[in-house]
Amino acid sequence: MAKADEAAAIITIEGLQDLLRAIRAGGYRPIGPTVQNQAIVYDDIESVDDLPRGWTDEQDGGRYRLARRDDDALFGYSVGPQSWKKFLHAPKLRLWTAERDGENASVTPEPPPSDRLAFIGVRACEIRAIEIQDRVLVGDLYVDPHYKALRERALIVAVNCGQAGGTCFCVSMQAGPRVQQGFDIALTELLDGTEHIFLVEAGSEEGRALLAEIPHRPASSREVEAGEAVIEHTASSMGREMRSDDLNELLMSNLEHPRWDEVATRCLSCTNCTLVCPTCFCTSVEDTSDLSGERAERWRRWDSCFTMDFSYIHGGSVRASAKSRYRQWMTHKLATWIDQFGSSGCVGCGRCITWCPVGIDITEEVRAIRGCDTSAGDWP
Amino acid sequence: MARIRPRLAVWKFASCDGCQLSLLDCEDELLEIAGEVEIAHFLEATSASVEGPYDLSLVEGSVTTAHDAARIQEVRKQSRFLITIGACATAGGIQALRNFADVREYAAIVYARPDYIQTLATSTAISDHVKVDFELRGCPISTRQLVETISAFLAGRKPQTPPHSVCVECKIAGNLCVMVGHGTPCLGPVTHAGCGALCPSYNRGCYGCYGPMETPNTPSLSVWLSKLGMDEDALRRVYRTFNANADAFREESERHDR
Numbered sequence: 267m268a269k270a271d272e273a274a275a276i277i278t279i280e281g282l283q284d285l286l287r288a289i290r291a292g293g294y295r296p297i298g299p300t301v302q303n304q305a306i307v308y309d310d311i312e313s314v315d316d317l318p319r320g321w322t323d324e325q326d327g328g329r330y331r332l333a334r335r336d337d338d339a340l341f342g343y344s345v346g347p348q349s350w351k352k353f354l355h356a357p358k359l360r361l362w363t364a365e366r367d368g369e370n371a372s373v374t375p376e377p378p379p380s381d382r383l384a385f386i387g388v389r390a391c392e393i394r395a396i397e398i399q400d401r402v403l404v405g406d407l408y409v410d411p412h413y414k415a416l417r418e419r420a421l422i423v424a425v426n427c428g429q430a431g432g433t434c435f436c437v438s439m440q441a442g443p444r445v446q447q448g449f450d451i452a453l454t455e456l457l458d459g460t461e462h463i464f465l466v467e468a469g470s471e472e473g474r475a476l477l478a479e480i481p482h483r484p485a486s487s488r489e490v491e492a493g494e495a496v497i498e499h500t501a502s503s504m505g506r507e508m509r510s511d512d513l514n515e516l517l518m519s520n521l522e523h524p525r526w527d528e529v530a531t532r533c534l535s536c537t538n539c540t541l542v543c544p545t546c547f548c549t550s551v552e553d554t555s556d557l558s559g560e561r562a563e564r565w566r567r568w569d570s571c572f573t574m575d576f577s578y579i580h581g582g583s584v585r586a587s588a589k590s591r592y593r594q595w596m597t598h599k600l601a602t603w604i605d606q607f608g609s610s611g612c613v614g615c616g617r618c619i620t621w622c623p624v625g626i627d628i629t630e631e632v633r634a635i636r637g638c639d640t641s642a643g644d645w646p
Numbered sequence: 647m648a649r650i651r652p653r654l655a656v657w658k659f660a661s662c663d664g665c666q667l668s669l670l671d672c673e674d675e676l677l678e679i680a681g682e683v684e685i686a687h688f689l690e691a692t693s694a695s696v697e698g699p700y701d702l703s704l705v706e707g708s709v710t711t712a713h714d715a716a717r718i719q720e721v722r723k724q725s726r727f728l729i730t731i732g733a734c735a736t737a738g739g740i741q742a743l744r745n746f747a748d749v750r751e752y753a754a755i756v757y758a759r760p761d762y763i764q765t766l767a768t769s770t771a772i773s774d775h776v777k778v779d780f781e782l783r784g785c786p787i788s789t790r791q792l793v794e795t796i797s798a799f800l801a802g803r804k805p806q807t808p809p810h811s812v813c814v815e816c817k818i819a820g821n822l823c824v825m826v827g828h829g830t831p832c833l834g835p836v837t838h839a840g841c842g843a844l845c846p847s848y849n850r851g852c853y854g855c856y857g858p859m860e861t862p863n864t865p866s867l868s869v870w871l872s873k874l875g876m877d878e879d880a881l882r883r884v885y886r887t888f889n890a891n892a893d894a895f896r897e898e899s900e901r902h903d904r
Contacts, residue, residue: 302822303822303827303849304822304827304828305822305827307820307822328825328826328870329826329829330823330826330827331827347822347823347827348817348820352820357817357818357819357820358818531863531865531866532863532866532869533863533866534811534835534836534863534866534867535811535861535863536811536813536834536835536836537810537811537813537814537817538813538817538823538835541813541814541817541818542817552806553803553806554794554797554806555797555798555801555803556797557675557678557679557682557793557796557797557800558678558681558682559797559800559801567818568814568817568818569814570810570814572810573808573810573814573860574809574810574860574861575808575809575810588861588863620826621823621826622826623813623823623825623826623832623834623835623867623870624835624866624867624869624870625870
C-alpha cells in the first residue's frame with residue numbers, strides 16, 4: 267500500500283454501500299464500527315445500516331459514554347474501546363495440539379488463518395499502530411505466522427477523523443489525524459446540512475480497483491478544501507497533548523523520580539491500559555493436558571507487563587512493585603521502544619487513559635515528570 | 647490390567663457444598679475423572695468410603711468449630727497432596743462475617759437454644775490451620791479450573807489458574823468495561839481471575855467471588871468507587887462478602903468501618 271497520490275473522488279452513502287458490497291464480493295469479511303452495549307465496537311458488518319449513524323463518544327480518564335450527535339455522521343466518533351489488534355493479534359490462540367501415540371507423541375501446529383479481513387473506518391493512529399505491530403511481529407527474525415497471514419490479506423478502509431476525542435493526542439505523537447499511508451481507501455466524511463458525502467482517496471492498486479467498481483465522481487476543489495478543513499479542525503481540538511520529542515531522554519534520566527511512587531498508589535496493575543493499547547503485543551503461553559494425559563495443547567493469550575507472572579523467573583517476579591511495573595510499561599512505550607523498534611510505541615489514541623478504571627493519564631504522568639525533572643536536580 | 651490409580655478424597659468443612667457440587671457438575675469429565683482416580687471418600691456423592699491415606703484431598707469449607715480444627719489436622723495427615731477448593735476453604739467464606747462481629751450475638755438471634763451451639767469466634771481458611779499445597783479460588787469454583795487442577799495433579803505439572811485480575815478475562819472475552827463504559831462499580835480490577843469474567847459478561851460489576859488478585863490495590867479502587875456513588879457503608883459491604891476475611895478485602899473493608 268502506497269501513499270495516496272491522485273485526485274480525490276466523491277461517493278455518496280449509496281456509494282459507500284456499493285463499496286462494502288464490492289469488498290464482500292472480493293472475498294473479504296468486512297469489519298467496522300457498530301453500536302453494541304453502549305459503545306462503538308468493531309465487529310462484523312453487513313451494510314452501512316450497521317454503522318453508528320448519528321452517534322458519537324465522550325471520553326475522559328476512566329470514562330466512556332455514547333452520545334447522540336445532531337447530524338447523521340457514520341464515523342462521528344473517535345476510537346472504539348478495543349483496537350483492530352483483537353482481530354490481527356488474537357487475544358487467545360491455540361498454537362498446537364499434541365497427541366500421545368504409544369511411546370511417541372505427534373504435535374500438530376495450528377494452521378495460520380486464511381480469513382481476508384476488511385477493516386472499515388480505521389483511523390490514522392490505528393494505521394500507525396498496525397505498522398508498529400508489523401515491525402514487532404513480522405519485521406524481524408521471528409515472524410508470527412498467524413499475524414502475518416491475516417495482515418498480508420487485510421484490506422484497510424481508513425477514515426480521516428472528523429472530531430477529536432477527549433483523550434486523543436495523535437497530533438502530539440505525529441500519528442494523525444490525517445491518514446497518510448498504509449491504506450487501500452481513505453474516506454473523509456463531509457456533512458454540510460444538505461449533503462452527506464465522502465471524499466475518497468485510493469492508496470493502493472486494490473483500492474483503485476475497488477473505487478473503479480463503484481459510482482463516483484471527481485471531487486471539486488471546494489470539496490477537497492472542505493476535507494482539509496475537517497482534518498484541520500480535528501487536529502486543532504485534541505483532548506490531550508504531550509510533548510514527545512525528548513521522551514526517551516526525559517524518562518530514562520528520571521527513573522527514580524518520586525512520581526513513580528505516586529502513580530503506584532493509584533495504579534491497579536489491572537492490565538487494562540496494555541490490553542486496550544493498539545501496539546502492546548505481549549503474550550504468555552499456557553500448556554495444558556487433559557485428564558488422561560493423552561492430549562496436550564499450547565495456547566497463547568494476551569498478557570501484560572502489569573502481571574506478576576509476566577516477569578517471573580526462578581524465585582520470583584523481577585518487577586515486584588506496582589511502581590516498577592508502571593515504570594516498565596511507560597518507559598518502554600515512550601522511550602526504550604524507540605531504541606528497540608525505531609519509533610515510539612505510542613500513537614496518541616488515548617485508550618490507556620479512557621479505559622484505565624481509575625483514570626490514570628499518561629500525558630499527565632509525563633507532565634508531572636517533566637514538571638520537576640530530577641535529572642536537573644530541581645526537586646528536593 | 648488394573649493399574650493403581652491415585653486415591654481422591656473430598657472433604658467438607660463449614661460450607662454450602664456448592665464447590666463439591668462443582669465436581670459432580672463436571673458432567674462431561676466426571677466419568678473420566680472416576681477412571682483416572684479412585685474416588686475413595688466423597689460423601690456428597692456416595693456414603694461408601696475407603697480408608698486413607700489419600701493421594702489427593704480436595705477440601706471444601708472453613709474451620710468454624712473446635713471439632714473441625716482437630717479434624718483438618720487428621721485430613722492433612724492422611725493426604726499426600728491437599729488442595730482447598732472455594733472461598734470458604736481459601737478465605738473463610740461468607741461465614742467469616744462473624745469475624746467482624748460477636749458470634750454469640752448472632753447465635754442468640756438465630757437459635758432458640760444458643761447454649762446448644764458450640765462454635766469458634768471466627769471462621770478461618772484451611773491454610774490458617776494446616777499446610778495447603780494449592781488453593782483453588784471461587785464461590786463456587788469453576789468446573790473448568792477444577793478439571794484443569796486435577797489434570798495438572800495427574801500430570802505432575804502446575805495448574806493454569808493465573809492470579810491476575812478479572813480485567814484480563816474481560817479484555818480477552820471482548821467485554822466492554824462496565825466501570826468505564828457504564829459507570830457500574832466493579833471489583834474486577836482487584837479480583838482474582840478464574841470465573842471467565844462471568845458477571846461483567848452480563849453487564850454486572852464483579853462481586854469479587856474469587857477473592858483478591860495477586861497485587862490488589864483496593865484503596866485506589868475505593869477512591870474511584872466512591873466517585874461512582876458508593877458511600878462508606880457500601881464500600882465496607884462490597885469487600886465484605888464471600889471473601890470478607892481475605893487479607894486485602896478485610897483490610898479495605900475495615901478502612902471503611904466507622
